[in-house]
Amino acid sequence: MSLAVSNQKRAVILMVFPAVIFLLAIGIYPLLHSFYLLFNDWILTSGMPPRFNNFANFVQLIKDDRFYSSLLTTIRFTATAVPIELGLGLLLTLAVAKDTPFKKTCRSILLIPMMITPVVVGLMWKYMYNPSNGIINYMLSKIGIEGPIWLGEPKPALPAIIIMDIWQWTPFVFLILSAGMTSLPKEVFEASKVDGTNKFQNFRYITLPLLVPFILVALLMRFIDTFKIFDTIFVMTKGGPANATEVLSLYTYKVGLNFFDMGYAATLSYVILIIITVCTQQFIKLGKNNAEF
């Protein structure tokens, strides 16, 4: 019997072997190569191979004020956009919780923004934010407000991008929390009805605690996505004006694919990877603690 099982296992391994090789080639090999580049100086367009430079890339990272400013911008973006998306997503979930035809339609419409390609969303909002011809300033002018140069001045530029991100990705949070809501056990709510709890008490003591695992999933996914945001900012502002919207992934792109300094770009990429990995581990821990509780 054990021989048969062992042979079966070997057959399975053999079958998945080609797929594993493929995954190693497209996933693990680039990771290992970029790890190798951390310790090398390599300008892609120099025509020269990578040159070992000890820890010079890390020294450059520590001294690089642009790295710090892009990291700060990324943190500001994430710390603002994610909680707002969570709050709005939760409100929308509660608003369209019941299964009426109208609310079902609302749910479908609410999902549209997240189905649009981020680059298209970026272009759309870039035109909407146009100070002369864009609809946003036009609508503001109708109520007597002079709209700012949204993407042309440092102060409104990052908030403008945050608003765009909230518009696109709140539906994603809504989707996760809606799925959570529909999976909540009905008996608990029936029991609370019998106990005479009001809507707020229901939400505070039953709905919210039961939704925590889903909230954590939404939080984790939105954190990862906002931390590595690139495409919409590239299309809308390219990191300007005055580097006000230059997030870490955009700076990494510039170093790697404008300046072609592959060693330093690899270093910056690993910083993003480490931050996301550490934070993800913390979220998972939090989720496990919540499950145990």
Add this chain to the structure above:
Amino acid sequence: MKKNYRVRWMVLILIMIFFIISSVSVFAEGQKEDQEKQPVVLRTLIFKGFARGPSLAKQAEKYKEITGVTVEVEEVPFGQLHEKMILDFTSKAGNYDFVIGLTDWVTEMVRGKYLMPLNDMIAKDPIEGWPNAYPQGLLDFQTVDGKLYGVPCHDGPIMFYYRKDLLENPAEKKKFKAEYGYDLVPPKTWDQFLDVSRFFNRPEENLSGTVIAAKQGGQQLAYDFFLMLWSFGGDVFDKSYRPIFNSDAGVKGLQYYVDLRNKWEVTPKASTTFDETENGPVYLNGNAALMWHWSHIASWAEMPDRSKIVGNNAYTLMPVANSSIKPTTLSVYWFFAISESSKNKAETYKLIKWLSNIENDKEASQMGTVGCRLSTYNDPEILKQFPFYKNIEASLASAVKTTPQIPQYAQVDDIIGVACSKVIANEMSAKEALDDAAKRVEEVMRKAGYYD
């Protein structure tokens, strides 16, 4: 039993090896058959909005009818053009045979050995009228160590434009003289430029004095800084490639540029969202009185489908800070080249040769490109439709500068763009920003080994 299992695995392994070998052979055979069956396809990459684009599309169709060779033109946003090209070159993928490159990138591409020198091909099968067909000023920047890497296909240089219907209007001239005490003429100095642009700055008429392209990350911001720097008597590097753009001239030039928007408000506030493809249409729509821009604007201004100021556009040399400084323009141009990774080098050269002939350069000029051949500059039909070609030859022969011809130009451009943007945003003074930029540029140059 054990023997049975071993036999089964051996059979399994043999079957897998057989399938792998078969599929590789079939694929390779298919590739070979494909290559034998399919006609030659030459691919190139341009940016959306490229002035040479429409004529290239038309001429590609004609070329296919004549030779059977297909020319595929892929369009990307300008910001991705350089990156996509370099990645294709470094990976030796050979996706693009026919390169349309910018002179800013020549030293970088030559250093990486991405472009094929054309000297031998031209010697064996010269381009029509070679070498006297082109002004020398359009052959220098893509010649490195005596090797020519490209044939010019679309030119700058920067020209200074003004609305002659406004500046030559008798009522406007009278009003200007009364207000400023001198005659209204195309400005020769930056002080005059400011007076004229303030005079014509009429938001109620949807008219700005001028319109600049001050977007960080755009193509134009660093170019504008260089123009200001030179017109105030400064320069970018000294002979040892140490940055000197943070001189008095640089600070004054940058401050003047920033003041156009922040202090005098003679350019739309939204100029910080404009790149060169966006401020040009503002002028062509009749919403600005003065502007400096690439030469194709002179061409587009006379095309009714692109311009609302047909017949009202005029041009002259760039203003300067004072009359002791020679008007200097910026020359950056595009050229046809052959990728070293191309598998169709001979065919690509034939295409370049055909596109660069007298007829096609002229046709491209009639469609909005700035032609590069002397035959185009002197063609009576072209001169009738686009009189500015007389000025191009003259300005190329006078004070013309280009961007620093160094492989590290992309970093220099980025550093200077950020510095200018921070001054416009009032985050730093011009002196602080340029001193900081000079330090950063010096670090880039040191790392690249310029000071060893």
